[in-house]
Amino acid sequence: MKSSQLAPLSPLWTGAVTAMASLYGLWPGMDMSRGPGQRGEILFFLMFFGPVMFFVVMLPATVVLQVIFRRIEPVYRSFIALALAGLFPVVAGVPGVFGLLVVAVFGCLAWAYARKDQAIERERDDFASEEKPREVEIGSNFLAAFPDPLWSRMDLDSCEALWAIEGEQDGAPYMIIEISHDPFGLMANEHAQATTTFFLAPIPASIPGRQLSWQPPGYHAWADRKYVYLALPGKQAKPSTWRATIASAFHTVGALRQPAADARSRAGRRPYSAVGGGFTVQVFRCAKMLVLALALLWGGLAPIFGWMEFSAEAVKMVPAYLLGSLFCFGGACYFAARARICWLQR
Numbered sequence: 001m002k003s004s005q006l007a008p009l010s011p012l013w014t015g016a017v018t019a020m021a022s023l024y025g026l027w028p029g030m031d032m033s034r035g036p037g038q039r040g041e042i043l044f045f046l047m048f049f050g051p052v053m054f055f056v057v058m059l060p061a062t063v064v065l066q067v068i069f070r071r072i073e074p075v076y077r078s079f080i081a082l083a084l085a086g087l088f089p090v091v092a093g094v095p096g097v098f099g100l101l102v103v104a105v106f107g108c109l110a111w112a113y114a115r116k117d118q119a120i121e122r123e124r125d126d127f128a129s130e131e132k133p134r135e136v137e138i139g140s141n142f143l144a145a146f147p148d149p150l151w152s153r154m155d156l157d158s159c160e161a162l163w164a165i166e167g168e169q170d171g172a173p174y175m176i177i178e179i180s181h182d183p184f185g186l187m188a189n190e191h192a193q194a195t196t197t198f199f200l201a202p203i204p205a206s207i208p209g210r211q212l213s214w215q216p217p218g219y220h221a222w223a224d225r226k227y228v229y230l231a232l233p234g235k236q237a238k239p240s241t242w243r244a245t246i247a248s249a250f251h252t253v254g255a256l257r258q259p260a261a262d263a264r265s266r267a268g269r270r271p272y273s274a275v276g277g278g279f280t281v282q283v284f285r286c287a288k289m290l291v292l293a294l295a296l297l298w299g300g301l302a303p304i305f306g307w308m309e310f311s312a313e314a315v316k317m318v319p320a321y322l323l324g325s326l327f328c329f330g331g332a333c334y335f336a337a338r339a340r341i342c343w344l345q346r
Helices: 011-025 027-034 039-070 074-092 097-131 239-254 261-265 279-305 312-316 318-344
Strands: 160-169 172-181 194-202 220-223 227-231
Touching: 011 027, 011 039, 011 074, 011 097, 027 039, 027 074, 039 074, 039 097, 097 239, 160 239, 172 239, 194 239, 220 239, 227 239, 279 318
Parallel strands: none
Antiparallel strands: 160 172, 172 194, 194 227, 220 227
16 A cells, blocks of 8 residues: 555545534434424424534544545546535535535635644654654653643643654754643633643752743743643643743753842742633532532422423423432532632632
């Protein structure tokens, strides 16, 4: 098999594949909308199950089509794409304007992401060819081996090192680590993943200080007994900015100083505020879970105490409501504890 056949798809073909998979993801919803039943019931059903069925079809179809298209020549890709696009109206009908808009949006998003990934990969190759960094082996305790790293100060959850490299720039050593973690922020999706690029510069023995007196604008910086750390939380740094950021890390190391006398007297106080979860985010999540818990509790107790019209269906849902309320109260307690920790670390 030719090596070119296994090369990543171009951004244009990635967008085309995603658009075709999105087109066939509309099929279940189109069938449901044409099925028997009252109009209101159909719309209610589509509101909840339509998006689920769309992604159930679209995501596996995207993966399968990408595998197939990577293994065949471009001329056959065009033939298969035209065949799939022409077959859909025959077997499923013509989608409406909203459906076509969904297909176009997903196709454009896939094209944009593929183009971004392609640019990042090209910049990494340029950096590797010029700087010749060395890959660092990542073991199970790789992140735990650092004394007091910036990612622990940021209160990031589920940290996992994706890759790490080390090298020298202007005769001084550096390390770059890319870490995946749970996203943060008030509207963050707790089931998704974010990526942060950390830049590390070792602190020479000739520099006794560990207190930061300068850091690059916009960056979060931290120094433990071995390294200076720089990062933009939740941001995957472009390789084209790596050299400048490494130079900034060296500048930060050179600007370290001894802590003042008043800082030594407050040694038990953390000199860095958590930015990952953070107090405000944890309080928001606690309040959200508490509201949901109270709503489920009312739904479970209302049929028992006669606060709503009695019905057999409502009584059947009482155990589910009470169990859901119990889990939500547990989640609220968990986030309240996290908020307390963040408050004490301020």
